[in-house]
Amino acid sequence: MLARWRNSKGQAYFGVWETVFRYAILLWLLCFTLMAIPEFKNYSPQASYAMNVYDFVIRIFFLLEFFTRLIVSRHRLKYLFSFMGIIDLLVCLPVILILEGMNPEEVHYSFRMVQLLCIFKLARFNKALDPLKKAFGMIRNEFVAFVVVFCFLLYFLGMGTYLAEREVQPEHFASILDGLWFGVETLTTVGYGDIVPVTPMGKLFSGCIMFLGIALIAIPTGLITSAITRIWQQKEFLNTMKQNSPAKSTSPPASASDAGKD
Secondary structure (H helix, E strand, O other), rough: HHHHEEOOOOOOOOOOOHHHHHHHHHHHHHHEEEEHHHHHHHOOOOHHHHHHHHHHHHHHHHHHHHHHHHHHEEEEEEEEOOHHHHHHHHHHHHHHHHHOOOOHHHHHOOOOHHHHHHHHHHHHHHHHHHHHHHHHHHHHHHHHHHHHHHHHHHHHHHHHHHHHHOOOOOOOOHHHHHHHHHHHHOOOOOOOOOOOOHHHHHHHHHHHHHHHHHHHHHHHHHHHHHHHHHHHHHHHHHHHHHHOOOOOOOOOOOOOOHHHHH
């Protein structure tokens, strides 16, 4: 019975209801945006109250959706620990705590950032993101290796800058965290100018961080572009094979009388 609500991958799929989920999320995001405007609450108290009611109702809706997807999924643990499963659970976490008896205002204040994760739920319903998902799946190992090496180099260069500048500028490089902050703002080419190296070694480390910032853009872009290109080439190859596949012969077999003439 549950198989009718699954797709080919064994994941939960509810057909037309998927469209209902999508528009419910979009409406909730609109309400969340309006409720964040203080003037809107004073301008229309009735609309603000209606949005608060809808906010609670949609959270119950998300909670029911999460448990339904968990029950319908063929591999439940795989769904529970997948990216979308974790997002679904985190989005439901505030309403679970409210139902457990916690103060709603404290829950909303403490988990206000969790509400933004609801945006990622839209990725489940957007088929245009499927090639991008496949691309990240293809370069997952290379991307993780790049991030690990990148973080190590950033830490090393930030630490080096801190050690080179801490005696000359103790007010700016008071701790290793200041060195890491300088590394991040230099790496991203933001350059607020609040911390500037003055020693030769500090400038050397800063130059290395600047070159590392180029790699931050170039390497992931190359990996993703290459993966997407391979996906498109595979798709074009499969389409070409389907078009060029020989048609099966549909001519009727020879009759017995015709066979005897031979």
